Amino acid sequence: MRMTNRIMENNSLYNINNNKILQDKLSTQMSTTKKLTRPSDDPVTAIRALRLRTSVSELTQYYEKNAPDADSWLSITEGALSTNAEVLTDLVKKAGKAANKEKRVEDLNILLQEMKTLRNEYYSTGNVDFAGRYVFTGYRTNTTLTFTEEDAAKGDSYNMTEPVKLKDFDTTSYTNMSTLAGLTKSNYNDAKYNKVTEQDVTNSTIHRIRLSYDKLDSAARITIGTATVDAGGNEVFKDIQGIKSAAIQTAASAEAGYQQITAANEAGNVAMAYIPETGELLFSDKAYETLSKAVKDDTEISINYTKSEWEKGDLRPEHYFRSTVTKADGTKTKFNFEADVNDQVIEYDVGYNQTIRVNTMANEAFSHGLNRDIEDLERALSSLQEINATMTDLSRLKKELTEGTADYEKVEKQLDAATKAYNYARENIHTKFENSITSMQGYLDDTNIAVTDNGTRSSRLALISDRLMDQKTTFKTLQSENEDADIAEVTVELTSSKLTYEAALMATGKILQTSLMNYI
Incomplete structure (x- = not known):
């Protein structure tokens, strides 16, 4: 077969074009530093590249975004909890003093004024936020833990159901010093003080459940029993055997409520008194005995009540209890009727099928009890100050009177009664301060547990972050090996290709200069 000039020309152009294509491919690899320019270059490598890119992208999200965000949340929580631990430590010391x-x-x-300042700091710490999200409020990250001054002024009415158990009941000391009320140096001769004697002053111990709030709505009904939520989302109460909500009497004042229960104890009757002013539900001895027999220690007892008067720093009920809030315009909103308020766990994805909890719930770190302890101490101190002023006044008056006169004997009896009342009141506040040491140590223990849990999560996150960093490095290495071109090798091949291309052009030019006509 004769090799014509056309055949040689076509073959030369074909080979030169292939060489040019190779040169272009190598030039592209040199400029992009990648092996592939299109998936069809190497389908297997392309598929593997897609998988590796997805893995690297996910690991980058976990390592550079999610893990640092989770760490920031945990760090802010740690700072707030550490502050509270310091506050509670100071409170324990002051209570001890x-x-x-x-x-x-x-x-x-x-000392009590200093404790009140520390209390305010304790609750204000609960409003710390991370990028505008409050860290202690569960899923309601747009709602503060406590009422702000602006929120308190709105006058929202909360009807809430507070769960308690028998262990939450306590006893409180009540001193009946009503016959001494208002007695001063200037009015000791008034008729109502003529027959005051030491025997008029009595002290008794009364069972009570101290609710989470004071200044409750006196016009609203209080209900005690076992509560469930029906299919329609409505709360259904069932009375406890021997304890009827309808039998609870609302007292006009704390004094009236305590006197009512004292009288019931003396008569051996079942009686309950609700004191909205102080947020207490008092039980006579017989009523408490009946309740103790009717329920087990672990039985959840539900108490429903209403509060509309709020102050700055009050814990918001929706973070703790099943509640219905009625706003000024009449609109109602229900909270925690469908799920447990304490199950609002916030988790971050920090790895393949791996999450870490970042939030600490309000009930784990902030207790209503601290504020209620301080309020108890305030009332006890107020009572002590009042009777101390009366006793001091009468002591001075007695020195001014002549011994043996009717006025002297009257003041002496009044002073004896005041001294007895003072001793009871002094012992009462001493006991309350002693009890507050235990309770505040309990709040401190709870806070320390929360600090430990938060620290454990931080430690776990640090380990996860280290592993993510290693995984990211490994996958980036695999990705590079799969996708990136060897620049040194490509440079050599490209140089060789250029030389080959130029040589082919020169050779082809020489060959095509000769034709059959040169041999005829």
């Missing part, structure tokens, strides 16, 4: 019987009334007042 105040429990000293040698302290004067003025000293107790100073």
